[in-house]
Amino acid sequence: MAVEPVVYGASERPxxxxxxxxxxxxxxxxxxxxxxxxxxDTYRRLYERQSALLPGLACDAFIDALPSLGxxxxxxxxxxxNERLKPATGWEIVAVPGLxxxxxxxxxxxxxxxxxxxxxxxxxxxxxxxxxxxxxDLFGHVPxxxxxxxxxxxxxxxxxxxxxxxxxxxxxxxxxxxYTIEFGLVRQSDGLRAYGAGILSSSSELRYSxxxxxxxxxxxELLRCMRTRYxxxxxxxxxxxxxxxxxxxxxxxPDFAPLYEAVRSLGELPADASMPSDSSITLx
Ligand code: HBI
Ligand code: FE
Numbered sequence: 096m097a098v099e100p101v102v103y104g105a106s107e108r109p110x111x112x113x114x115x116x117x118x119x120x121x122x123x124x125x126x127x128x129x130x131x132x133x134x135x136d137t138y139r140r141l142y143e144r145q146s147a148l149l150p151g152l153a154c155d156a157f158i159d160a161l162p163s164l165g166x167x168x169x170x171x172x173x174x175x176x177n178e179r180l181k182p183a184t185g186w187e188i189v190a191v192p193g194l195x196x197x198x199x200x201x202x203x204x205x206x207x208x209x210x211x212x213x214x215x216x217x218x219x220x221x222x223x224x225x226x227x228x229x230x231x232d233l234f235g236h237v238p239x240x241x242x243x244x245x246x247x248x249x250x251x252x253x254x255x256x257x258x259x260x261x262x263x264x265x266x267x268x269x270x271x272x273x274y275t276i277e278f279g280l281v282r283q284s285d286g287l288r289a290y291g292a293g294i295l296s297s298s299s300e301l302r303y304s305x306x307x308x309x310x311x312x313x314x315x316e317l318l319r320c321m322r323t324r325y326x327x328x329x330x331x332x333x334x335x336x337x338x339x340x341x342x343x344x345x346x347x348x349p350d351f352a353p354l355y356e357a358v359r360s361l362g363e364l365p366a367d368a369s370m371p372s373d374s375s376i377t378l379x
Contacts, residue, residue, distance in 0.1 A: 112192035112193035112212070112214060113192055114192045114193070116192060117191065117192050117195075120199055120202070120203065121191050121192075121195040121196070121199045121200075121203075121210070122189040122190060122191055122203075122208075122210070123190050123191060123192055123213065124190060125172070125173045125174075125190035125213045126213070127170070127172050130169075130170050130215070133218060134170060134215045135168070135169040135170055137215055137216065137217075137218055137221065137230075138169060138170045138215055138229070138230055139167065139168045139169060140221070141221070141230045141234070142167045142168075142230070142234060143167070144298055145234060145295075145296060145298060145301075146161065146167070148298060148301055148302070149161070149295075149301075151286075152288065152289060152301050152302055152305050152306075153288060153289055153290075153295055153301070154281050154283060154288035154289060154290045155283060155288070156239060156242050156245070156290065156340070157238055157239055157289075157290060157295060160238035160239060160241040160242055161234075161238045163176075163179055163180070163183070163237075163238060163241045164176060164233060164234070164237060164238060165179070170215060170229060170233075171233065173188050173189070173190055173211065173213075176188055176233075176237065179241075180237070180240060180241060183241045183243075183246075184207075184240060184241060184242070184243050184246035184247075185207050185246070186207045186208070186209060186240045186246055186249075186250075187207065187208055187209070188208075188209045188210075188211045188232075188233075188237060188240075189203065189208045189209070189210055189211065190210075190211060190212075190213040191210040191211065191212055191213065192212070192213065192214075193212050193214070193226060193227075194212075194226055194227070195210060197256070197260055197265045197269070198257070198260050198265075200253075200256070201253050201254075201256030201257045201259075201260055201265075202253070202257060203253070204249055204250060204252060204253025204254075204256065205250065205253035205254040205256070205257055206253070207246075207250050209232075209236060209237065209240055209249070210232075211229060211232040211233060211236075211237070212226070212227050212228050212229050212231075212232050213229055214228060214229060215228050215229045215230060216228045216230065222298065222299075225328075230296060231292065231293075231296045232292075234295065234296050235291075235292025235293065235295045235296035236276070236292040239290065239292075242340065244339075244340040244341055244344055245290075245340045245343075245344075247344055248275075248340060248343050248344045248347065249276065251344065251347055251348075252268075252271070252272065252275075252276070252347065255268060255347065255351055256268050256272075258351070258352075259351065259355070262352065262355055264351070264355040264358070267321040267322075267354075267355060267358050268321070268351070270320060270321050270322075270323060270324070270325060271317065271320055271321055271347075273293075273325045274291075274315070274320050274323070274325065274331075274333075274334075274335040275291065275315070275320075275335065275337070275343060276291060276292060277291045277292055277293040277294075278291040278293050278294055278304070278325075278331050278334060278335075279291040279294075279315075279334075279335060279336075279337060279343075280294075280304060280305060280312065280334045280335070280336045280337075280376075281336065281337050281338070281339065281340075282336055282337070282338050282376065286305070286378075286379065287305045287312070287336065287376070287378065288305060289301055289304050289305055290337075290340075291304075299330075300330050300331075303330050304330070304331070304334055305378075306378065307330075308378065310330065310331055310332055310333060310334055311332065311333040311334070311367065311369060311373070311375070312333070312334045312335075312336055312375065312376040312377075312378075313333065313334075313335060313336065313373040313374055313375055313376060314335070314336055314337075314373075314374040314376060315335040315336060315337050315343070315346070316335075316372075316374070317346060317347070317351075317354055318354055318357050318358065318361075319335075319364075319370065319372070319373070320335055321354060321355075321358050322358050322361060322362070322363050322364045323363070323364045323365075323366060323368060324363055324364065324365055324366050325366055326366045331366065332365075332366040332367035333366055333367065333368070336376045
């Protein structure tokens with residue numbers, strides 16, 4: 096799943112999805128009865144194919160949490176998931192018509208409300224869709240919100256995003272989102288595994304990200320990550336690797352303002368950059 100987190104002004108037309116039904120915080124109702132049999136069938140087939148690919152490629156925490164989504168043969172009702180998610184980590188999922196502007200996005204995360212696109216791709220888009228749909232968001236993002244440490248990281252990320260936005264550093268913080276929450280890898284005792292939603296919901300990038308010798312894999316370092324542009328329409332050229340969600344959470348404890356100054360003065364790097372200070376992670 097390669098999707099450019101769209102950061103657009105309020106004046107530009109939002110992408111796919113009818114935003115007139117959204118409230119001022121961009122949330123809308125999940126009109127579950129509007130899904131067609133074809134929609135439910137698409138979800139079921141995507142879930143079936145993707146869940147079969149997980150062993151040895153997805154991180155243990157994701158595999159353990161996936162059953163928390165509940166039904167797998169149709170698109171779940173969001174309130175059914177929230178009945179389990181709220182008591183688990185204080186999070187709830189809210190329906191949105193699609194990608195939303197940066198600030199409201201950060202604000203939702205900061206308040207433990209994860210925006211889940213409510214429409215699903217057409218059967219013709221089964222293998223590839225540009226923007227996140229309900230399968231990407233539910234299957235890719237929601238299971239790890241049941242993991243307390245990761246759930247705390249996402250909330251802290253949202254709070255940091257609000258500050259970043261006000262400092263004009265939203266784009267740099269969106270790189271941290273991209274290289275962790277969307278395309279992050281974690282080193283387990285039995286090898287590299289994916290935890291990023293963009294990888295976990297992709298039938299092709301999942302295997303590629305943890306087995307291909309082509310991409311760079313480097314230990315996550317915040318400044319390096321925030322300097323590094325990402326690719327939106329292809330597999331990542333670089334994957335950033337953590338040792339645990341606890342490490343990720345601790346790394347993001349300090350105030351980011353000094354980091355933004357460093358990004359500003361050092362400038363950005365291409366997605367396939369290789370720096371002498373990189374700590375490369377080898378396969379196997
Ligand atoms: N909106 N619905 C939705 N989902 C996202 O993942 C998302 C978004 N808007 C902006 C965005 N992601 C990125 O720019 C974040 O890095 C802020
Ligand atoms: Fe996503």
